[in-house]
Amino acid sequence: MSFRAKMEQVAKKKESNIVLALDFPFEKLENRESLFSKANHILGDVHPYICAVKFNHHLVLPLGAIDGVRKLVEKAHGMGLVTIMDCKVNDIGSTNQVIAEYYYAAGFDALIANPFIGWEEGLQPIFNIARRLQRGVILLVYMSHKGAREGYGQTIIDAETGDKTLQYITFARKALKYAADGAVVGATYPEKIKEVFGILGEKTPIYSPGIGAQGGEIKSALVAGARYLIVGRAITQAENSAEAAKEIRNLAQG
Secondary structure (H helix, E strand, C coil): CCHHHHHHHHHHHHCCCEEEECCCCCCCHHHHHHHHHHHHHHHHHHHHHCCEEEECHHHHHHHCCCCCHHHHHHHHHHCCCEEEEEEEECCCHHHHHHHHHHHHHCCCCEEEECHHHCHHHHHHHHHHHHHHHCCEEEEEEECCCCCHHHHCCCEEECCCCCCEEEHHHHHHHHHHHCCCCEEEECCCCHHHHHHHHHHHCCCCCEEECCECCCCECHHHHHHHCCCEEEECHHHHCCCCHHHHHHHHHHHHHC
16 A cells, blocks of 8 residues: 555544654653653554654654664554654765665655755655655655745746746645655645645645644645644643644644
8 A cells, every 4th residue: 555545544544634743852861761751652642633643853863763763653553653754855865765765664654855855866766665665755845944935935947947936836846746645835834835735736745744833723724735734842742642632633623
């Protein structure tokens, strides 16, 4: 089964389009065990209200991809969830290939890659491995923070057409051209989601981070065309993570 089909199946079964970003503040290295316990506990509490878990360097760096995070990935799979590694792959092809192979070997169903690196000797090796293993590749089209406009929002000359356009518009077109399994567009920019959805339609689902702590709103992101909502601190730093996840899931459904 393809990654995209798996996401759709799990979202339908769980009746949720919420992707938990399992992110936590910095902890001293001697507190790694408590960090693992915290992540493990929250994952166990909120799993009924989410469809997937997104991991970032917040856990991979202190816990390790194989020894620590892999246990959380296996737990997520055991609860019927999909796992995404937000590594934002952004290097030359040979390096990207090794990065992808390690993360897929650790059990991740998909990873997020940065389209700035281009296709040949850039993204192509990642897609080749993903297709062989039936895993996913999600492209970073527009980030959720304020400085995103300096890179993703800059005006460029399209290398293929020679036309003046916006960087994120070319990235959206590449997501379609490369048959990416998803496109990340920040929920803090619903107008960008709408533009990207106008290019992708239903062919490539949009994943929107920035809900809650960064100011992104559930309704505006969904109306603009987001398919999955990525939520981190609004759940992981809540007094009651399960109740927070349930409330967000319900708001997204309503």
